[in-house]
Amino acid sequence: MLSIFRRKNQDRMKKTGLESSVSSEDLFQVSEESAEEEIFTDLSLHPSWNIQSEQMYVLRFLNNELPPLKPNQISLSGIEIRPDQAGVEVTAFVRNSLTKSIKFQEVNLLLLDSNKEVIAKHTFDLSELGDLPAKSSRPWSFLFPASALLKSEFEKEGWTIAFELKKKHQLDLHETWEQSIALEEKEKLEKLVQSIQPPKQGEVNFMGIQAKSADSGELHVTVLIRNGHDKNMNIQQLPLQVEDASGEVIAKGGFKLDNFEIKANTSKPWTFIFPSSLVTKEKPDLSKWKVYPIQ
Template identity: 55%
Template sequence: MLPFFKKKKKSGGDTAVSAQDVIQETADAGDEEVYTELALHPSWNLPMEQQYVLRFLNNELPPLKPNQISLSGISLRREDNGVVVSAFVRHSLSKPIKIGKATLLLLSADDAVIARKEFNLEEMGELPEKSSRPWNFLFENATLKTNNIPEEGWKLAFELRQKHRLELEESWEKALPKAEKDKLRQLVDQLEPPKPGEVNFFGLQAKLTEEHGLSVTVLIRNGSDRNIYFEQLPLQIEDAAGEVIARGGFALDCLEVKANTTKPWTFIFPKELIRKSEPDLSKWKISIVKQS
């Protein structure tokens, strides 16, 4: 008998998101509440007693709103190789659905992340319309963020990727006029976001200074799911002819670019670092110099 069949009380909480955010599908309009029916996986041949317990737990669950997918925690247990979470995967759509790969978070009662892992939820098979399917999720030890695993009040949740957005350093926030900030936000919204885990630079403006240096403004784009920090950044600039016109290192005092955001920044190469007196800046490229 599996542990979550042993008692008629859940130890985990409930989370729900829009189906659009998980499977890019919706089906129903309106606001009528939806109660989900238990739908065991075809390979689960359970005794009637165990089915009764699952049915009882499912019937105790709150109704869903239209077009929702929900994770309802049943039980959690610690194993030698990690933490096994049992939960109902529920949805309120009036048609069968399949869920593909999804990143799930194991959260504490105060929403602190206990574990994070990508699962292939296709293994659950097709979920009948307005159904609730119990499933087991193994979070290996390597995915755990803490050894403090709560017995009660935890939750299982979908990690939804936030829309890539502009974030300004405080000094920029204060100095830029609203119109300029709006233009930057519009540009960031129009650009294709960086791929997950990718960090890149997008050139905005390059111009020679009165002191015969080179001022370069770029967008630092962080496509990863964690904040990144720059302390030293060796950069070079190539002009339209493909020639390196400036190269140098910049101390950035731990410049932070938050997860899934873009931050504009200006780098000024002094004249001592300029390698070409009359560069063609009609087209240019910035890149990080690889250290040998």
């Protein structure tokens, strides 16, 4: 049962949450042309629900108070928030302004306070919500477990429940690269990062971009370090080895890095120079090669 129906006094009920909307294109890769500027959403209950007429009246009243949506919007409209020992339970309307029904899968949701600071973040399986009809609002309850809370004290009014959209994987250049490489080279790197499959959630991998043998015997290897985490990461030391087309290890060594940060969900290029003393093959075949960290 929704938390709003566990209140002792329904007459004093007050909607304390705000509205947050995202583009249907961002969430479902769906977009429609529409002549409507404002779309009002009809109340929709889950097919398995069987509620009393008084409770239906409450939901209709709350739904009628909702602001209209714009075309191609998916929205969460907070109703009530109830902290307890299990975490924080949030009641909200899930809203759809499309002219077709939608079905959610797993979504990442944020709970924000009145200052838009994160109270909690959690992944929910919203397939349980069922098919959300066209131009409709469906009330639902979300439990952010205690383990998902980032702060325990917050205002109980002016809060927001919102979809957390993963940002597009981007290029992150070290300041020395930002200052030294040509614009054309930067554009090539950006196109490369956008053209390849981003790393999986929580994955860090290394992609070789360029390998050159210098006349001095050094081996210059440019690597794209790809961070699939939603947090920044720092690398202090990195042991690497390189194989050429024959599969033979041609260089091996450790590198110390000074506060080398790769921002969340970004790829950062860096050139590692193996001195001749660490290069084990005089004429490596660099028509095909790979570089990877030494475990």
